[in-house]
Amino acid sequence: MSTSSSSSSSSSSSNGGTGSSFQRRTRSRKGVWPEPFVEALAVQVATDAYLNSGRLSAAQALLNIFQVCPRWRAISRSELLWQELTRRIWNAENLRSDTWREEYIYRHRTAANFRQRRYEHTTLPFTDGLLCQRLALSDEYLAAGFSDGGVYLFHLPSRAHLSTFYPLDRHRLGRFSISISGIILSDVRLVFATLDGDIHTATINDEMPLRRAHIGDVVDDGALIDFTGSNRWWVGLYAGAPERAIQIRNGETEELLFVGGTLTDPEAVMGWHSLSDMTELLGRVRMTGNEKAVACTSSRMILFDLQNEGAILLELVLARGIMLGCFDANYYAALITDQRGIGSLRLLMDAEEVCRFRLRGHPALGCINAGYAVIVNSGVIRVWEIERGQCLYSLRERIGGDCSAIVADERRVAAAAQGGIIHLWDFGAQ
Known part of the structure; x- marks a missing residue:
């Protein structure tokens, strides 16, 4: 009896101990989610x-x-x-x-x-008769660059025209040598380049005047056909001189870090012609994430490393060509449209095709942000979801005449049209 009781007690103690241990482990497991x-x-x-x-x-x-x-x-x-x-x-x-x-x-x-087509539309006027060639957006400003070398700066919250900048005078080679070939814009600084290779910079809302940061050398470098960058990098794409297609500069010190590349060697003659005649686009260059840039001509695209002397990381040759007006890149992929109007989104790490879609008509210009492509054709602007290659809708407003420049960021789309008007669509959360 005593043994039995002892055994029972032992068993009860054992079970109780096990139960307590289990409860402790249960509480412990709930507590192991720091x-x-x-x-x-x-x-x-x-x-x-x-x-x-x-x-x-x-x-x-x-x-x-x-x-x-x-x-x-x-x-x-x-x-x-x-x-x-x-x-x-x-x-x-x-x-x-x-x-x-x-x-x-x-x-x-x-x-x-x-995605749901909720936006506010407005227009910004500029001098009629000018050809707007480049647009750039920051959180606070929009900059528009023209064929006469002028850069208009607009304040986005008020839609006011703040100022106009023109390249500093010097001897020019060719009628269109001061055409704007690229703009880098932040909320504190404006940097723009002209076809002859000059680079100018100005501090926004500052008394300091416009300054020429670099004097271009058309004879040695050719024409600066496109220009892009960030606070850290300035990247130029040139056509006209062999093995000098790309120049990389430190955006803070303005020091030249690299010159080289053969991407635009076949376009050399057209590069020279662009200084005196309005020619079609010859090439594009865009910044991407992770200190890299992507550049292309009508037949070839390269991804190169900005930190490693322009080392080529990826090269892609398209048999059906590249429609340069519809080429753009975000931080992880490039929008590439061939001459038949077939668009594709390709990852920049390996050129893998994420999606493919057929654009309606013969698109003239296009751009992308992180999630959407904006394509304009015959005055109609369509928005595509690039993650799936799905056309979502057309913007309600049509652009009168041809569109000469278009840009998009995560909040806004801006497009320049004939008649001296820049259309602005603001998708900012209301």
């Missing part, structure tokens, strides 16, 4: 949703994660989490809202507006 783990899980789930179904789907995936329990909902207020999510999903490094969570929400709503 904030960094949950944050990493949220980032991974959101990234997977983005890669599988598009950027807008990441928000629903995050909502599902944060509904698991009150503790996880509390973690959803982490600023570090939203900073990483904004960087991963929207490729944004700079905070413009009060918090990173608000920044993510703003970018999500703006992208949703792009």
Whole structure:
């Protein structure tokens, strides 16, 4: 009896011990979800949703994660989490809202507006008779570059024309040598280049006058047919001199870092002609993510490393050619349209085709942001979702006459038309 009781007691003790241990392990398992783990899980789930179904789907995936329990909902207020999510999903490094969570929400709503055709349309006038050749956008400003060398600067919130810049005088070679070939624009600085290779810079809202940062050398370099960059890099694409197609400069010190490349050697003669005659586009160059740039002519595209003396990382030759007016790139892919009007989005890491779509009619010009392509043809502007190659809609407003330049960022689309008008569509979250 005693033994039995002892055994029973032992068994009861054993069971009780096991139960307590199990409860402790259960509580422990609930407690092994520290904030960094949950944050990493949220980032991974959101990234997977983005890669599988598009950027807008990441928000629903995050909502599902944060509904698991009150503790996880509390973690959803982490600023570090939203900073990483904004960087991963929207490729944004700079905070413009009060918090990173608000920044993510703003970018999500703006992208949703792009998809659902919610925008405000306005027009910005410029001198009729001028040909607008380049457009550039920043958060606060729009810059328009013309064939006479003028660059108009507009303040976007007020739609006011702030000032006009012209290249500093010097001896020019060719009637169109001062045509604007590229613009780099931020909220604090304007940099623009002309066909003869001159590069000018000005600080916005500053008393300092326009300054020539570099004097072009047409004889040695040829014509500067396209120009792009960032605060860190200035990249020029030239045509006219052998093995001098690309120049890379430090955008902060303005120092020349690299000259070389044969991309535009076949276009050398046309490069020289562009100085005195209005010719068709000869080449394009665009910045991408991760310190790289992509450039193309009508038959060939290259991806090159800005940090490693222009080393070519990828080369693509298209048998059906490239429609240069519809070539553009974002931080991870390039929009390439062949001469038959077949558009494709290709990853820049390996040229893999993400999607393919047939553009209506014979498109004249096009551009992309992170999620959408904007293509203009015969005055009609259509918006395509590039993640799936799906035409979403046409903008309600038509452009009168031919479109000479078009640009898009994550919030706005701007297009220059004949008649001295720049059309501006603002998809910013309301």
